[in-house]
Amino acid sequence: xxxxxRLFAAxxxxxxxxxxxxxxADGSTxxxxxxxxxxxxxxxxxxxxxxxxxxxxxxxxxxxxxPSGAEVALIPPVAGG
Amino acid sequence: xxxxxxxxxTPLSLDEVVHAVSDPGQGGLVxxxxxxxxxxxxxxxxxxxxxxxxxxxxxQLARIAQEATRTWPGTRVAVAHRVGSLVPGDLxxxxxxxxxxxxxxxxxxxxxxxxLKEDVPIWKKEYAEDGEVWVGLGP
Numbered sequence: 001x002x003x004x005x006r007l008f009a010a011x012x013x014x015x016x017x018x019x020x021x022x023x024x025a026d027g028s029t030x031x032x033x034x035x036x037x038x039x040x041x042x043x044x045x046x047x048x049x050x051x052x053x054x055x056x057x058x059x060x061x062x063x064x065x066x067p068s069g070a071e072v073a074l075i076p077p078v079a080g081g
Numbered sequence: 082x083x084x085x086x087x088x089x090x091t092p093l094s095l096d097e098v099v100h101a102v103s104d105p106g107q108g109g110l111v112x113x114x115x116x117x118x119x120x121x122x123x124x125x126x127x128x129x130x131x132x133x134x135x136x137x138x139x140x141q142l143a144r145i146a147q148e149a150t151r152t153w154p155g156t157r158v159a160v161a162h163r164v165g166s167l168v169p170g171d172l173x174x175x176x177x178x179x180x181x182x183x184x185x186x187x188x189x190x191x192x193x194x195x196x197l198k199e200d201v202p203i204w205k206k207e208y209a210e211d212g213e214v215w216v217g218l219g220p
């Protein structure tokens with residue numbers, strides 16, 4: 001499956017783009033998705049330990065499976081308020 | 082649930098969030114206003130650029146309000162957060178919480194701002210005299 005991953009804040013700046021397209025096998029986990037993103041955008045590799053992932057606008061864990069057609073976003077440490 | 086959860090690029094109004102939770106049955110109404118500060122870590126701050134994942138941020142705010150309402154039944158919550166380029170003195174966030182009694186309103190308001198800082202996808206880049214930094218980002 002092909003997915004577009006949205007990037008924000010520090011992730012957007014390091015990647016130099018607001019989103020990145022990745023190709024993943026069906027049934028892939030969030031962890032595999034992060035690795036695939038770093039292959040396309042190596043500049044994100046040093047950030048991954050600080051990133052959370054949102055699928056369909058909810059935080060998910062590394063072992064969760066990414067559903068096909070999902071809205072995926074990388075969430076650097078938040079700093080609202 | 083009744084309430085207002087919004088990320089916006091236009092200036093904030095405390096009156097608006099107060100109005101959203103006001104009700105004759107709510108005897109306590111507590112507000113929090115977050116203001117851009119002119120100093121941070123001993124440096125003079127000139128500007129903060131806020132960015133949000135707006136759709137998710139609004140959902141997360143509503144989820145946090147649901148947490149507050151589960152803990153303190155009868156609580157009503159409204160939150161508006163600003164994005165864009167802000168300068169010291171600008172309002173970054175306004176929160177109003179009402180409840181039948183004051184204690185619940187105080188506690189729920191604190192929960193909402195604490196949880197907002199943990200789990201709502203909003204970021205700020207701080208511009209100080211010695212450079213710029215994404216707040217909260219590690220080395």
